Amino acid sequence: MMTATTLSSIFVLDQDEALDFYVGTLGLEVNTDQDLGFMRWLTVNVPGDPGRAILLERPGPPSMDEATAERVRELVSKGAGGGWIGFDTDDARKTYEELKAKGVDFTDEPTERPYGVDFGLRDPFGNAIRIVQRVR
Amino acid sequence: MSRAVEETNRRLLRARDAMDRAYAQPLDIPALARIAYVSEAYFIRTFRATFGETPHRYLQRRRVERSMFMLRETTRSVTDICTAVGFTSLGTFSRTFRDIVGQSPTEYRHAAKQVAVPTCFTRAWTRPVNFG
Numbered sequence: 354m355m356t357a358t359t360l361s362s363i364f365v366l367d368q369d370e371a372l373d374f375y376v377g378t379l380g381l382e383v384n385t386d387q388d389l390g391f392m393r394w395l396t397v398n399v400p401g402d403p404g405r406a407i408l409l410e411r412p413g414p415p416s417m418d419e420a421t422a423e424r425v426r427e428l429v430s431k432g433a434g435g436g437w438i439g440f441d442t443d444d445a446r447k448t449y450e451e452l453k454a455k456g457v458d459f460t461d462e463p464t465e466r467p468y469g470v471d472f473g474l475r476d477p478f479g480n481a482i483r484i485v486q487r488v489r
Numbered sequence: 490m491s492r493a494v495e496e497t498n499r500r501l502l503r504a505r506d507a508m509d510r511a512y513a514q515p516l517d518i519p520a521l522a523r524i525a526y527v528s529e530a531y532f533i534r535t536f537r538a539t540f541g542e543t544p545h546r547y548l549q550r551r552r553v554e555r556s557m558f559m560l561r562e563t564t565r566s567v568t569d570i571c572t573a574v575g576f577t578s579l580g581t582f583s584r585t586f587r588d589i590v591g592q593s594p595t596e597y598r599h600a601a602k603q604v605a606v607p608t609c610f611t612r613a614w615t616r617p618v619n620f621g
Contacts, residue, residue, distance in 0.1 A: 366495060423491045426491065426495055427491070427494055427495060427498060429495075430494075430495040430496070430498035430499045430502065431498045431501075431502060431539060431540070432502045432505075432506075458503060458506070459506075459510075460506045460509060460510070461509065461510055462510075475502070475503075475506065477499075478499070479498070479499055479502050
């Protein structure tokens with residue numbers, strides 16, 4: 354039986370830019386940043402939670418041919434890349450204001466929902482990110 | 490070439506997100522074109538090529554999706570919901586709703602079930618698929 358989600362992945366178009374956004378802007382921390390030769394293994398995690406890492410994966414050879422990678426990059430930039438990430442926060446409105454000051458692209462503002470307060474944004478490439486302050 | 494397409498897509502997506510946020514306001518093509526850093530005519534043309542429908546139709550579907558949410562989740566009147574999502578005429582709202590959903594707003598309300606998944610999903614997945 355599985356016991357936890359430990360690694361997930363999202364396509365990014367540029368790993369340096371992704372690092373700048375996910376760590377520099379969102380405040381995640383680098384889990385692993387290693388050149389494996391065939392790829393750069395770049396993972397990040399919420400501070401204090403290294404057991405759940407997100408791979409910031411650049412689509413391209415050799416895992417997929419260049420034509421396929423080009424198609425994937427186009428889809429990501431259309432917001433149809435297939436991946437999105439949900440984060441929890443203790444204070445959605447405060448987090449929203451902090452990210453707003455950093456010039457983040459929001460899809461919607463903090464809104465009361467049955468499950469809490471949440472808002473949405475996009476990473477620089479078009480991937481959706483959801484941040485939720487859950488009802489306790 | 491590919492990088493240019495990606496950048497155009499990303500700018501158009503930013504404009505589409507703006508429509509999602511301001512769906513209740515009148516469609517402002519000049520403002521959206523400015524967000525995408527393109528001319529108005531180019532914006533309409535490339536939006537359709539990129540997302541498969543005109544900005545006007547996208548906004549209609551977004552408004553209808555929001556009205557479906559309000560019909561499902563609230564007890565507000567149809568007239569009130571019509572105005573809240575940005576339609577200025579009840580006749581246009583009802584006609585557009587039926588055209589896209591295949592039911593009148595009232596019929597939809599009676600048949601609808603509440604859903605309990607994150608709102609971002611209901612927004613994306615309950616947006617009616619009739620591209621028209």
